[in-house]
Amino acid sequence: MSRRDVVIDHADVVIIGGGATGIGLLWDLSLRGLDVILLEQAGLAAGTSGAFHGLLHSGMRYAGTDRRTAAECLEENALLKKVAGPFVKDTGGVFCRLDDDDPGWERRWLDGCREVGLRPKPFARNSLLSAEPSLSARIVSAYAVPDAAIDGFGLLWSLVWSSAAAGARVYFRARVTGFLTDDAGVRGVTVVGLGGTEEEALQSAPAFPAGTPGPAPEPGAAFGEVTAPVVVNATGPWARETAALAGSAAASAVPVEQDKGVMLVFNARLVSRVVNRLRPPADGDIFVPHGPVTILGTSSGLVRGDERPAATPEEVCLVFEQGQALVPGLGLAAPLRAYAGVRPLLRACGSGGEPGRRGGRGFLLVDHGEAGGAAGLVTVAGGKFTTFRAMAQAAGDLVCRLLGKNVPGRTAEVGIPRLRRHPAGTRYAGEPAAGGRGRTGSERDSSRARPARLDGALACDCELVDLAHAMSLLDEGLGLADLRRLLRVGMGGCQGVFCSPRLAGVLWQAGWPGSRQRPRPDGPAILAETASFEQARMAGMKSTQWGAQARLAALAEAFDELTLGEDSRAGPHAGVTKQ
């Protein structure tokens, strides 16, 4: 029997894609009592949902251009503040018009807001400037809106764990490479397990061009099948490529394009509420405060899906210069890093809408059985993070219809508790493994002694991450990139420069478990792993190297080369011009 024939797992529904949309659907279907599997090629929220702005939109950004999206966001904004309360920082938001912005747009915008049911309260200029002293004195008018900040990683992890507690299985590093079909349509997917770190997984598997099979698996990568009567494609910006695996008819029913946006993180709370510029949506016109940092975004430009998005210095410059108009002292704030995400942008069908940011919003829900092509396949894509629940509910209704079940969705009523780790006794698969459910904590190789006392020790000083907590998650098969998204390891002031050697020591001592695809790392291998974690962080610093960040980059080079004895010349600290 070839390894291809191994059925790894079976369920009522298989979801492809572990972003907000896929995880939202996992939660929705779990609440409806269905047996669900989620397959994600990299890690949790490794796609757009881990590289977004963290804004729970009031929707008013779209009030002047796309009222349907504005209305959807406004409704979900109110709903999520209730059911996802622990993950929402209700900072409030403000739209500000600068002296040289078009006053005509302000009127059109106000009309749009009223039309979707919101009357933005005018914010007196002087009280705004005293509440937000870093804002520009060039502001001539301002309005308060119910924008908020949302902790995407925390929310999505909690949903994964809550779903797992209800019996759902989540496979990371599990890339879908094709659909299994029979006369009745789609009945499952083929999966290749990607070994190594998340970075390596992503690099070895860039999204492939439409219509071609995926890249050849690395030697040792596990093959398998996951079967279910209904398969949902929730691969966000890559939804078209995924649909193409089921044929060109399926692909043409998914008019999704990839629109890159760049964001800049500043190591200061520059504003205490979400600040938007009141003008037609453009670059660098939203500031979102998140705890001690502020994120400025964003830009827009269509890209091809087979490259990992990265922030170029040109884009950073553009966003920065635009941001300076709202916050004139921006040059004095310490930039932490820049990052890029790709929006799943819907090409407006039929109406000839132009691509890019002004294209159609709303989201796409396709029953491929109806659209022609593949019965049993559903695609849900587009939308916003803010509307993930509504998207999941709509997709959940469709899935139930296809399965002939009549169970109503409950995500609008059931509150989402914040979980810090997954509940004991639940099944959780760190990776696809032939014939099994993956590794669980209890199977951990404990031949290496744990340090006697972990209590009170920190894995990351900048973010005050508890070491014992970090270790317990590594035991469950999570990787360093997961720790970052879950616990913010390496996301503080030092950006992983000083904590990565510490992590190396801890990982070694604690006996970081190996896996079926990856032998338990030896000392140099662990150092390589933590160095690659640090390099991924440094890559994000490359295009923000001024002020404190230039200084950190210089210190990091000295630290790696001198203190640690690593050769950093070829590494990430080499200058941008040497790329």
Next chain:
Amino acid sequence: MSGATTERSALDYDVVVVGAGLAGLVAAASAAESGLRVGIVARSSGSLGLWSGLVSGRIPPTEAGARAVRFFMGYSAAAGLPMAEVPGTLRLVSATGRPVTSALTPRTAAADLAPGSKVLVVGFSELADYPAALIAETASRLAGLDCHYRSLSLGSAAGRGLAPRIARLFDDEEWFDGFLTSARRFLAADASSASTVLLPPVTGLDHFGRNVARLEDSLGTAVRELPALPPSVPGHRFSRLWRHRLESTGRVSVHIGRTVTGSRVENDRCRWVSDGLVRYEATSFVLATGGVAGGGIVVGPDAFFGLSRSVGDHAGLVTKPVEPVLGLETRGEGAAWLTWGVRTDYDGHPYRAGEGGGARRLENVYVAGWEAGVSGATGPQAASTLLDAYRAGSLAARDACLARERWET
């Protein structure tokens, strides 16, 4: 160019050194040797808190190199931080177990670990950043050592501490007596089959020399401290002991916590620098402000964007060199920030960007350490910092002496 004149008072020295990192302290010591009055003005103790304590790189086999090393070793010994007198370069391992070398090494760290050496790496379970097990593992694989490791608890008094706090504990004699007893009990067997026992560099901020010697007596094996991750006790020791020694001569005043923000330049000479409250006047100046890493050169966003746009052509680039202090010309390679530094002539005099593009040399200022940029060829090693800081200090002193003689006659 000069700061607003808000200063309430002025201090007058022969030589003012701006910066109190490795370069600043060495330059001040060398300037003070000729009996001059020296003022150190610095924001903080610089990179010393991050420094592993090793002097990486090679000392050039020249007369100047030998003189600088002789001075450095003599001064450090007198300050209470004796260096190893082993000639040549020592083979050590880093805080993650990779092989590193050191040309000048504090005596308590001076091991020369040849491949095949039997080494016992000891860790303390209370010390957060000292992965003894990993060090032993990587050192075995990458440096070819025959390594074992043991982990020792320091007891409840240690709490869970960062290195400097634990070092303070080692300075407590009574506590150390107890430690010695348990070290003998738990380590003696393993230590006797090793040629070197490697400890974290936390054996005291003051009494490390005595403590290491007592451990050696008690274990009957050579005991050495390994370089560690920041916060670094060897760097703290250096900063404390050298500053103490500088001040104890009565000729050097150390002003820490002072950021230089203004200056006055007349006829290509710097008259004073100022922190906004006090003016520091001097005949000659040493600028040892650490470049981009030390905070002496600030990279503005415009400079960065200009740089990343004009790949390969950095002419006319304006970073903000110690602006608004002296407005010096800088140069460097792309965004490899360690390479960025103040442009100097052979003697270390910087150039001030002049009107109409004509740069003027500042005759009474010398640049030392990372402020002069790190050459891509040698890397950011302390060996070169040391040499040029010694030279800058002596040249500044020579100028000040000449000026004094001129003035006296």
